[in-house]
Each structure stands twice: as structure tokens, then as C-alpha cells.
Amino acid sequence: MNQWQLGDVKITRVVESEAPWPGGWLLPNATAENVQKENWLHPIFADESGKLRMSIHAYVIESHGKRIVVDTCIGNDKKRANPAWNELHGPFLGDLAKAGYAPESIDHVICTHLHVDHVGWNTIIRDGKWVATFTNARYLVERTEWDYWSRYEKDNMRDPVEDSVRPIVQGGLVDMIDPDHRVTDEVWLEPTPGHTPGHMSVRISSRGREAVISGDLMHHPIQCAHPEWESSFDYDMNAARRTRRDFLERYADRDVLVFGTHFATPSCGKIVTSGGSFRFVAAK
Numbered sequence: 001m002n003q004w005q006l007g008d009v010k011i012t013r014v015v016e017s018e019a020p021w022p023g024g025w026l027l028p029n030a031t032a033e034n035v036q037k038e039n040w041l042h043p044i045f046a047d048e049s050g051k052l053r054m055s056i057h058a059y060v061i062e063s064h065g066k067r068i069v070v071d072t073c074i075g076n077d078k079k080r081a082n083p084a085w086n087e088l089h090g091p092f093l094g095d096l097a098k099a100g101y102a103p104e105s106i107d108h109v110i111c112t113h114l115h116v117d118h119v120g121w122n123t124i125i126r127d128g129k130w131v132a133t134f135t136n137a138r139y140l141v142e143r144t145e146w147d148y149w150s151r152y153e154k155d156n157m158r159d160p161v162e163d164s165v166r167p168i169v170q171g172g173l174v175d176m177i178d179p180d181h182r183v184t185d186e187v188w189l190e191p192t193p194g195h196t197p198g199h200m201s202v203r204i205s206s207r208g209r210e211a212v213i214s215g216d217l218m219h220h221p222i223q224c225a226h227p228e229w230e231s232s233f234d235y236d237m238n239a240a241r242r243t244r245r246d247f248l249e250r251y252a253d254r255d256v257l258v259f260g261t262h263f264a265t266p267s268c269g270k271i272v273t274s275g276g277s278f279r280f281v282a283a284k
């Protein structure tokens with residue numbers, strides 16, 4: 001668990017899994033050879049063999065007495081095409097509770113987008129039915145995102161919507177929001193479309209301290225050096241590239257702590273300009 005205090009806002013990271021992944025599956029340009037060329041990534045964000053260190057985690061933000069979970073990982077018991085993510089039985093909910101956040105104490109759940117690794121803990125199985133994990137929370141879902149995925153029919157990208165989002169919509173637990181929705185006066189959303197149609201980042205500001213949770217507009221810090229590198233799962237690659245570059249330009253060389261949704265421990269740092277492109281400097 002990592003924890004940060006930014007002004008009056010507390011941010012806590014709860015990890016579901018963390019491991020080195022061969023980069024090419026997610027970022028086709030991130031071959032071992034290309035990763036090894038970026039020696040600034042080593043050892044925090046890449047290993048010796050040129051694998052990318054990746055993490056799947058949630059953040060809990062505390063602001064004005066509200067407890068806000070951002071992104072709910074893969075979840076337990078879900079049938080998934082990816083064998084590494086299929087029918088997991090991990091300790092995430094216990095870890096969340098140990099960090100002080102019992103599921104019933106959560107006020108808001110934000111999914112930056114509706115992909116498999118961002119919605120999983122929205123629901124748990126009870127008597128063969130998917131029910132809300134966070135029973136007292138309002139789940140905030142961006143309306144364009146729901147519109148797109150709720151009608152999506154092509155392949156197993158739809159499964160997480162059916163078992164992890166539709167049950168909470170049907171249960172009346174969802175507020176459909178615009179992508180610039182404000183949760184508290186310290187926490188608001190910022191539209192960053194491209195990876196998915198209604199993708200959002202989360203902005204945090206308190207007493208002069210600034211932070212942003214990127215979501216999957218970048219999957220790995222190597223995309224700071226190569227904003228043109230697409231992810232295999234970008235819905236609109238050109239829009240995603242534009243959003244990524246805009247984001248890097250907007251936050252580079254500023255005192256803004258950038259939290260990556262899949263960045264390895266410590267999972268946050270600063271974007272800096274470097275030779276016509278960018279680098280990511282991990283927080284100490």
C-alpha cells in the first residue's frame with residue numbers, strides 16, 4: 001500500500017497485482033529491444049530483460065469526508081478470456097478493508113473507462129448473481145462510455161460490461177455523468193477520450209497541491225518518450241495519440257503529481273520534457 005497526503009486530500013493505492021509483462025502484447029512497439037533502449041525506465045518501470053513492470057491497482061481518494069474509489073481492477077470469480085485474469089480469488093477486498101476502507105464505507109466509485117481491468121470489483125457474486133460490492137456508493141459512469149459499451153456486441157470486451165456494470169445500472173446505483181463532472185471541490189473529472197469513447201482522468205487539487213490520475217491514456221511511462229505508440233486496445237488510435245500528447249504537454253515540468261493507472265510502484269511521479277519528447281520521473 002502507498003499513501004499520499006496532498007493538502008487536505010488523502011490518496012491510497014491498493015494493488016490487485018503487480019508483475020513484469022512482455023510489452024508487445026499491450027504496446028506493440030514495446031519490444032524487449034526497444035524497452036532496453038530506454039534505460040531511464042530501469043529498474044522501476046522495466047526489468048533487465050526488457051519487460052515492462054506493470055500494476056493493476058485502485059486508488060481511494062478521501063476528500064471532504066467522502067471516500068472515492070477510482071478504478072476497480074479485475075475482480076474475483078469473473079470468467080475472462082485472458083487466462084491470467086480468469087476466475088481470480090485474490091485478497092483485494094481484504095486489503096482494501098485493511099487499509100481502512102470497508103466496502104460499505106465507500107461513497108463514490110469512478111471507472112475511468114469500462115474496460116475489464118477497471119470495473120471488476122464493481123460487483124461480487126452472491127448466490128450465483130452479480131451484486132454491487134460497494135453497497136452504499138453511487139457509481140459514476142460517463143454516459144458516452146456506457147452508451148458505447150452497453151450496445152457493444154463484437155467479442156469478449158462485452159463480458160465485463162455484462163457482469164460488472166449492467167447489474168449496478170439495473171440496481172439503480174449508477175449516476176450517468178458528463179466527463180467534466182465535479183465530485184467535490186477538490187476532485188473532478190477531465191475528459192481524455194481516445195483509448196475509449198468516454199475515457200476520463202481524475203484531477204485533484206487541495207491547498208496548492210495538484211495531482212492527476214491518468215487512467216489508460218498511457219499504460220506505461222515509456223509512452224512519455226513515445227506518445228505516438230498506441231496500445232492494442234485503443235478504440236481510436238489517432239484520438240488517443242492526440243489526447244496523450246496534449247496530456248503530456250499540459251502536465252510536463254509542473255508541480256503536478258501524475259498517478260498512472262498501470263504504473264509500477266510507486267505508481268506516481270512527474271512528467272518532464274526531454275529532447276523534444278518527455279520522460280517520467282518516479283516519486284521518491
Ligand SMILES: [Zn+2]
Pocket residue numbers: 115117118216261262
Ligand atoms: Zn487498463
